[in-house]
Amino acid sequence: MHDETAHTLKPGPDDPVLVGAAAALRDGALVAFPTETVYGLGADARNGLAVARIFETKGRPSFNPLIVHVMDREMAGQYVTMTREAMVLADTFWPGPLTLVLPAREGNGTSSLVSAGLDTLAVRVPAHPVAQALLRAADCPIAAPSANRSGRISPTRAEHVRAEFGDTVPIILDGGASDVGLESTIVDLSGSEPFLLRPGGISKEALEAALGEELVAPERLVSEIPTAPGQLASHYAPAASVRLNAGAVDVGEGLLGFGSKLPDTSGPVVNLSVHGDLREAAANLFDGLRMLDAAGVSCIAVMPIPLAGIGVAINDRLQRAAAPRN
Ligand code: TXA
Ligand code: MG
Numbered sequence: 001m002h003d004e005t006a007h008t009l010k011p012g013p014d015d016p017v018l019v020g021a022a023a024a025l026r027d028g029a030l031v032a033f034p035t036e037t038v039y040g041l042g043a044d045a046r047n048g049l050a051v052a053r054i055f056e057t058k059g060r061p062s063f064n065p066l067i068v069h070v071m072d073r074e075m076a077g078q079y080v081t082m083t084r085e086a087m088v089l090a091d092t093f094w095p096g097p098l099t100l101v102l103p104a105r106e107g108n109g110t111s112s113l114v115s116a117g118l119d120t121l122a123v124r125v126p127a128h129p130v131a132q133a134l135l136r137a138a139d140c141p142i143a144a145p146s147a148n149r150s151g152r153i154s155p156t157r158a159e160h161v162r163a164e165f166g167d168t169v170p171i172i173l174d175g176g177a178s179d180v181g182l183e184s185t186i187v188d189l190s191g192s193e194p195f196l197l198r199p200g201g202i203s204k205e206a207l208e209a210a211l212g213e214e215l216v217a218p219e220r221l222v223s224e225i226p227t228a229p230g231q232l233a234s235h236y237a238p239a240a241s242v243r244l245n246a247g248a249v250d251v252g253e254g255l256l257g258f259g260s261k262l263p264d265t266s267g268p269v270v271n272l273s274v275h276g277d278l279r280e281a282a283a284n285l286f287d288g289l290r291m292l293d294a295a296g297v298s299c300i301a302v303m304p305i306p307l308a309g310i311g312v313a314i315n316d317r318l319q320r321a322a323a324p325r326n
Pocket of ligand 2: 145146
């Protein structure tokens with residue numbers, strides 16, 4: 001750990017590596033860590049300079065607020081007001097791929113950069129054991145966006161983080177491939193009715209069943225006006241262009257397939273799920289886009305993905321990947 005090169009570390013339980021990473025985090029360093037959704041680029045949320053380094057490293061517009069990762073519901077309550085609905089959703093889905101936007105507690109100690117000056121905070125309790133162990137060892141709230149350069153594909157493996165940042169992120173904790181593979185579902189509970197800001201690992205139907213009421217959701221998957229400040233239309237973009245609902249593959253295209261019947265092609269193919277399993281497809285999505293990029297195709301043809309359950313979140317990410325770029 002004493003040379004100048006970057007480290008990708010695979011921590012076991014009670015590993016000294018975790019203790020070292022936690023100490024570095026508390027010292028103001030950035031630590032990339034695995035979660036069950038995607039890898040995060042973490043900083044101590046109370047340290048404005050460390051949080052600023054996240055924006056700088058990602059090249060992210062600073063108006064875009066960050067999610068605060070905490071150990072459990074009690075810790076969340078130190079930073080936000082846990083409303084009745086928040087308690088219900090936390091009981092049902094935490095730890096897990098759900099982020100709640102709630103009224104920030106005054107004087108909660110997090111840097112104003114985290115909330116980008118809003119009077120709400122987004123909080124989440126990740127389930128991944130390495131994320132949990134890091135939170136426990138660091139004993140501080142961790143502000144973390146996905147560990148990718150702004151506008152690019154979110155990382156689902158430690159190697160993806162290394163490919164995004166090289167040596168500019170010295171500590172990357174390797175916890176294997178992310179199970180869910182898509183970012184958390186974000187529900188805004190700070191207004192008069194619950195609002196689905198971002199579809200993700202937990203479906204709208206599952207949330208509504210837990211809440212016993214309907215969720216207001218964005219009408220279109222990709223709106224022209226950003227709903228969450230970070231919901232810019234072009235996002236999750238691979239280097240290649242992306243063509244959706246493809247029934248056939250053109251010359252020079254790579255194929256992102258789904259199911260057992262794929263169109264003919266002599267180009268590179270990644271099948272998200274041979275069995276047509278949407279959870280498996282979600283877990284493979286970002287890795288698949290990266291693999292086709294690495295194969296050097298100029299365009300990625302994507303087969304239709306059903307709009308059910310987590311398929312809604314998959315289609316949301318694909319539409320952003322295909323959106324016009326600026
Ligand atoms: O699964 C995830 O959520 C991953 C892992 C690392 O936890 N994180 C993630 O962070 O996807 P990020 O920064 O890429 O996306 C966070 C989203 C952004 O769209 C941001 O605008 C929104 O959350 N957000 C954060 N705080 C908010 C707030 N107070 N009000 C509304 N939206 C907020
Ligand atoms: Mg992101």
